[in-house]
Amino acid sequence: xxxxxxxxxxxxxxxxxxxxxxxxxxxxxxxxxxxxxxxxxxxxxxxxxxxxxxxxxxxxxxxxxxxxxxxxxxxxxxxxxxxxxxxxxxxxxxxxxxxxxxxxxxxxxxxxxxxxxxxxxxxxxxxxxxxxxxxxxxxxxxxxxxxxxxxxxxxxxxxxxxxxxxxxxxxxxxxxxxxxxxxxxxxxxxxxxxxxxxxxxxxxxxxxxxxxxxxxxxxxxxxxxxxxxxxxxxxxxxxxxxxxxxxxxxxxxxxxxxxxxxxxxxxxxxxxxxxxxxxxxxxxxxxxxxxxxxxxxxxxxxxxxxxxxxxxxxxx
Amino acid sequence: xxxxxxxxxxxxxxxxxxxxxxxxxxxxxxxxxxxxxxxxxxxxxxxxxxxxxxxxxxxxxxxxxxxxxxxxxxxxxxxxxxxxxxxxxxxxxxxxxxxxxxxxxxxxxxxxxxxxxxxxxxxxxxxxxxxxxxxxxxxxxxxxxxxxxxxxxxxxxxxxxxxxxxxxxxxxxxxxxxxxxxxxxxxxxxxxxxxxxxxxxxxxxxxxxxxxxxxxxxxxxxxxxxxxxxxxxxxxxxxxxxxxxxxxxxxxxxxxxxxxxxxxxxxxxxxxxxxxxxxxxxxxxx
Numbered sequence: 001x002x003x004x005x006x007x008x009x010x011x012x013x014x015x016x017x018x019x020x021x022x023x024x025x026x027x028x029x030x031x032x033x034x035x036x037x038x039x040x041x042x043x044x045x046x047x048x049x050x051x052x053x054x055x056x057x058x059x060x061x062x063x064x065x066x067x068x069x070x071x072x073x074x075x076x077x078x079x080x081x082x083x084x085x086x087x088x089x090x091x092x093x094x095x096x097x098x099x100x101x102x103x104x105x106x107x108x109x110x111x112x113x114x115x116x117x118x119x120x121x122x123x124x125x126x127x128x129x130x131x132x133x134x135x136x137x138x139x140x141x142x143x144x145x146x147x148x149x150x151x152x153x154x155x156x157x158x159x160x161x162x163x164x165x166x167x168x169x170x171x172x173x174x175x176x177x178x179x180x181x182x183x184x185x186x187x188x189x190x191x192x193x194x195x196x197x198x199x200x201x202x203x204x205x206x207x208x209x210x211x212x213x214x215x216x217x218x219x220x221x222x223x224x225x226x227x228x229x230x231x232x233x234x235x236x237x238x239x240x241x242x243x244x245x246x247x248x249x250x251x252x253x254x255x256x257x258x259x260x261x262x263x264x265x266x267x268x269x270x271x272x273x274x275x276x277x278x279x280x281x282x283x284x285x286x287x288x289x290x291x292x293x294x295x296x297x298x299x300x301x302x303x304x305x306x307x308x309x310x311x312x313x314x315x316x
Numbered sequence: 317x318x319x320x321x322x323x324x325x326x327x328x329x330x331x332x333x334x335x336x337x338x339x340x341x342x343x344x345x346x347x348x349x350x351x352x353x354x355x356x357x358x359x360x361x362x363x364x365x366x367x368x369x370x371x372x373x374x375x376x377x378x379x380x381x382x383x384x385x386x387x388x389x390x391x392x393x394x395x396x397x398x399x400x401x402x403x404x405x406x407x408x409x410x411x412x413x414x415x416x417x418x419x420x421x422x423x424x425x426x427x428x429x430x431x432x433x434x435x436x437x438x439x440x441x442x443x444x445x446x447x448x449x450x451x452x453x454x455x456x457x458x459x460x461x462x463x464x465x466x467x468x469x470x471x472x473x474x475x476x477x478x479x480x481x482x483x484x485x486x487x488x489x490x491x492x493x494x495x496x497x498x499x500x501x502x503x504x505x506x507x508x509x510x511x512x513x514x515x516x517x518x519x520x521x522x523x524x525x526x527x528x529x530x531x532x533x534x535x536x537x538x539x540x541x542x543x544x545x546x547x548x549x550x551x552x553x554x555x556x557x558x559x560x561x562x563x564x565x566x567x568x569x570x571x572x573x574x575x576x577x578x579x580x581x582x583x584x585x586x587x588x589x590x591x592x593x594x595x596x597x598x599x600x601x602x
Contacts, residue, residue: 036512037510180398183581185576186580186581210511210584211582212583214584215584238584252511252515253515254515254540254543255540255544256581261563262522264522265519266515267516268512271513294450
C-alpha cells in the first residue's frame with residue numbers, strides 16, 4: 001500500500017469535522033474522491049500533506065504514506081516527503097505559481113529539491129525534459145515565460161511538471177481541471193493517466209464531477225459531510241449506487257438522469273449540513289427520502305455485496 | 317446568410333435578432349494590435365425557446381452577451397429586439413425600455429450581489445428606475461419575486477453572505493425577473509454551483525420558462541446540461557460561429573470538427589457519441 005489511513009478524524013477549533021475516515025491507495029491505482037463543497041475533501045488532502053492550518057488538528061489510528069508514519073513525522077520528514085515521494089497539484093494553476101518568477105526558476109527549484117547537489121546546467125536540462133514530458137512545445141522558450149504569459153492549461157502542465165520532478169509515488173490532484181475548459185480538461189486528464197501508467201505512481205483524484213472520476217479512477221469514494229458514505233469500483237458505484245446520497249448525485253446530472261429533455265431533474269432536497277454540526281444518527285438522514293428508526297443510530301460502513309469490496313454507510 | 321438560415325429562426329416569432337455583429341478590442345500598448353472577439357455573428361432567437369451558446373473561454377460567448385445587453389458597443393453590426401411596435405435596433409433604445417425586455421443572470425453568485433445591501437434592496441433595485449416606490453412597496457415587490465424563485469420572507473432582510481451559493485443564484489434570478497423581462501441572458505449560471513444545486517436551479521429555470529413564457533440565451537460549457545435544457549445550440553470558437561442548429565441535431569450529428577472535439581472532451585459517459593473515435597490527443601494548447 002502506498003497510503004493507508006485508519007480512522008482519520010480532523011477537528012476545527014475542537015469541533016469534529018472529518019469523522020473517522022478509513023481508506024487506502026495501492027501503487028499505480030487511481031482513487032477518485034467525489035463530494036460537494038464543504039464535505040471535507042480538501043481538508044483530508046491537506047492532512048495527508050501535513051499542511052493543515054493552525055487550529056485544525058488531525059488524529060488517526062494509522063496514517064502511513066510511502067512507508068513513512070505520518071503521525072510521527074517531524075518537520076524534516078515532512079520536507080522530504082512533500083516534493084519528494086508525495087506531490088500535490090491544485091485547482092487553480094494560476095494562483096499556485098509565483099507570478100514574479102519565471103517558469104525556469106520555479107521548475108528548477110522543484111528539480112533541485114528532489115535531487116540535491118545537481119549542477120545548474122543539468123537542472124536546466126532536467127527542467128527541459130520535464131516540460132517536454134508534459135507536452136509543452138518549444139520548451140526552451142517557455143522556460144523564460146512568466147506565469148501570466150501562460151494559458152490555464154499550460155500553467156497546469158507546468159504544475160504537473162513540478163509535481164513529477166521528484167518522481168513521486170503518490171500524487172494528490174485536488175480538482176485539477178475545474179478551472180479549465182472542457183477540451184483542455186481532457187488533455188490534462190490524459191496526461192495524468194499517461195504519467196501514472198509510465199511511472200506507476202498512485203493518484204488521488206478529487207473532483208466534484210462524477211464524469212471526470214468515471215473516466216479516470218479505478219475506485220471511488222463518495223464523501224458527505226465529513227464521512228465516506230460509499231466506496232467501491234467506479235463503474236459499479238456509478239451504475240448502481242447503494243447510498244441514497246450517491247444515488248441523488250448521479251441522478252442530478254442531466255446526462256445521466258435518463259429523463260427526456262426539458263423535464264425536471266431529480267434533486268436532493270435541502271442543503272448540505274455544515275461539516276461541524278452534530279447530527280444524531282445518519283448525517284444524511286434529514287435529506288433522505290427513505291428513513292426509519294434505524295437511521296437514528298450512527299451508521300457504519302457495510303459491505304454491500306458478498307464478493308465485492310463495495311461498502312455503503314446505509315442500512316437499507 | 318439569409319434570415320431563414322439563421323440559428324433559432326423558425327415558424328415562431330423572432331424576439332431577438334443579431335446581424336453581422338462584430339467586436340474588435342485593441343490590445344494594451346500604444347501600438348496595440350486589434351483583437352477580434354466576435355466576428356460576423358448572425359442569430360435569431362424565437363419566443364419561449366432556449367438558445368444555448370457553447371465554446372471554450374475566449375470564444376466570444378460573453379462578448380456576445382455584453383453586446384446584446386448593451387454593456388459594450390459593437391464595432392459593427394446590430395442587435396434588434398421585438399417591441400410592440402416591431403423590431404427595433406437596441407442602439408436606439410433608451411436603457412429603460414431595453415431592460416424591461418431583457419435581463420441578465422451572471423456567472424458568479426458570490427461576486428454579482430452587493431455585499432452591503434439586504435436582499436430586498438437588491439431584488440427591487442431595478443424597479444426604482446421606473447417608478448417611485450416606498451420602502452414597504454419595495455419589500456412587497458421583492459417578496460413576490462423571491463417567492464417566484466422558491467425563496468421567501470426568511471431571506472428578505474438577509475445579506476448576501478448569509479445565503480448559500482444556490483440561494484444567491486436564486487436571488488440573482490429574482491432580481492432579473494423584477495422588470496418582467498421577456499428575454500433572460502444566462503451567463504454560465506450553473507458553473508459556480510455544486511452538482512445537486514445545479515439540478516435545483518435547472519428545474520427552477522425550466523419552471524419559470526413554462527410559467528412565464530421566457531426566452532433564454534443560455535451560455536454554457538456543459539454540453540450535458542445544454543442537451544437537457546436547450547432547444548437550439550450555437551457553437552463558437554475564437555469569435556466565429558462554428559455550427560448551430562437544433563440541439564439533437566448538433567449534438568448527435570456534429571458536422572464541424574470542433575463540435576466533435578468538444579463532445580469528445582466531455583468526461584465519463586455523460587454524452588454518448590454516435591461516432592466513437594480516439595479522444596483528443598495531448599498537444600500543447602495555447
